[in-house]
Amino acid sequence: MNSGKSHLTHEQFIATAIEAINTEKTALALLTEQIDDRFAQACDIILACQGRLVVTGMGKSGLIGRKIAATFASTGTPAFFMHPGEAGHGDLGMLVRGDVLLAISNSGESDEIKTLLPVVKRLGIPLISISRDKRGMLPRAADVVLTLGQSQEACPLNLAPTSSTTATLALGDALAVALVHARNFTSEDFALSHPAGALGRQLLTRxxxxxxxxxxxxxxxxxxxxxxxxxxxxxxxxxxxxxxxxxxxxxxxxxxxxxxxxxxxxxxxxxxxxxxxxxxxxxxxxxxxxxxxxxxxxxxxxxxxxxxxxxxxxxxxxxxxxxxxxxxxx
CATH class of the missing domain: 3.10.580.10 (CBS-domain)
Structure with missing residues (x-):
């Protein structure tokens, strides 16, 4: 790895940025083709949840999962993130009957999530998966399989999660937004979970x-x-x-x-x-x-x-x- 001065010109930096963004735009366009009745089924399951939506994922998928859980929690759907590695060593106790598990793995083969599945099934917890396609251990075990499509990563090596994480985040946002509509969630409701911010002061202060x-x-x-x-x-x-x-x-x-x-x-x-x-x-x-x-x-x-x-x-x-x-x- 060359840590010295870059051999790229400013014009080339700009060109690579535009190429990366366009690659991710293509991934999002591909994602829209994956939105079908499975998406509606996932919304129905989350809407009917009597407990909390628990989001899990390893590595970059976990980082995206944290943001998805935060978005759900701030828009009327009780949710939190559970690290799959820690879950296998006791944190799985966070998951109880009445919850819904949203598991994210681009390949569908995360070993850490695989370890959790027998307990999830034993508890009778609905499982929604997000992965690249329907292949893999995770989508085969899921009640609803959400897919991103076979997009190319923006990374020139096609290795670092870039387009796939962008698509995952967009899919999580789409789920949360759909439920905002379904719950008739209002700006006042939003302010109740943001009392310390400017919006909370604007909407809550009488x-x-x-x-x-x-x-x-x-x-x-x-x-x-x-x-x-x-x-x-x-x-x-x-x-x-x-x-x-x-x-x-x-x-x-x-x-x-x-x-x-x-x-x-x-x-x-x-x-x-x-x-x-x-x-x-x-x-x-x-x-x-x-x-x-x-x-x-x-x-x-x-x-x-x-x-x-x-x-x-x-x-x-x-x-x-x-x-x-x-x-x-x-």
Whole structure:
């Protein structure tokens, strides 16, 4: 093996890359010809599974299997990866009645998987195989045999798993996507398994998780109160606004920092009652609204705060654009 300077030019590097990608594209095209009723049968088996989908495979097939298991787990199908070598030394106890085993072996002759098959059959666990073709020990033992087709590896020696692993990954993704449709899996369902990510924050965080409630001394003034009283309320509330209510504590308007600038420019007297200068019909949301939707309301109306009100028109809370952005809501 020559570890020195490459004899390839930049143009040749680019050409080999395009050739490898085209070879893998051919493998994927061949894979589509293999999708038939066997694929639907595999979907039926996984959909009917009362336990978990257990994915296994050795070497590169195992690496692809880990990703397939992760995709299933994050899209509504409980799944995990079981290393076939470790399974033969105790980890096979992970597999129980009610599970489904998805075994991957390009040749269909993995010795590590072969060791597991008698126990799999004894437990009555449905076996789905993924291999190059129907020959080999694994597909002969499987209940459903999924095949990739006789594709050529992108490796110039036709040895290193490249096209075959790409096709296997695509087939695993196709199974997972088919089950997403079958389960009517939603973006909210997806977010439940991704709470730490940006998508989870966007879909799971509600207004009630971030809002300032009445326990925080929300800025409130009566509509008969004078402007100077409202200014003290705004200052103490530190939310850049005050909420104006009637004698029954129902919200009738708001008065914000922007409103204050405008009335000062007009030279309005500080003794002016709030009912004359407040903004009526303020924008408001429910506490169960997604925080991301509340942010959209703010952006669309060029405002920085939203009232959270109950069905009777009373103030429950206030949420600000700062609250949303600080929580990472977009």
């Amino acid at each position: 207004v009630e998780d971030l809002m300032h409630t009445s326990s925080e001394n929300l800025p409130l003034v009566n509509q008969q109160a004078a402007l100077n009283e409202a200014l003290f309320t705004m200052t103490n509330g530190r939310l850049g606004m005050t909420v104006v209510v009637d004698d029954k504590d129902k919200v009738v308007g708001v008065f914000t920092d922007g409103d204050l600038r405008r009335v000062l420019e007009k030279g309005i007297d500080l003794a002016t009652p709030m009912r004359e200068i407040m903004t009526t019909n303020p924008r408001h949301v429910s506490k169960t609204m997604r925080a991301s939707d509340a942010l959209s309301v703010m952006n669309e109306n060029a405002i920085s705060q939203l009232l959270v009100m109950d069905e009777q028109g009373h103030l429950d809370a206030i949420i600000t654009v700062h609250d949303l952005l600080q929580a990472g809501v977009k």
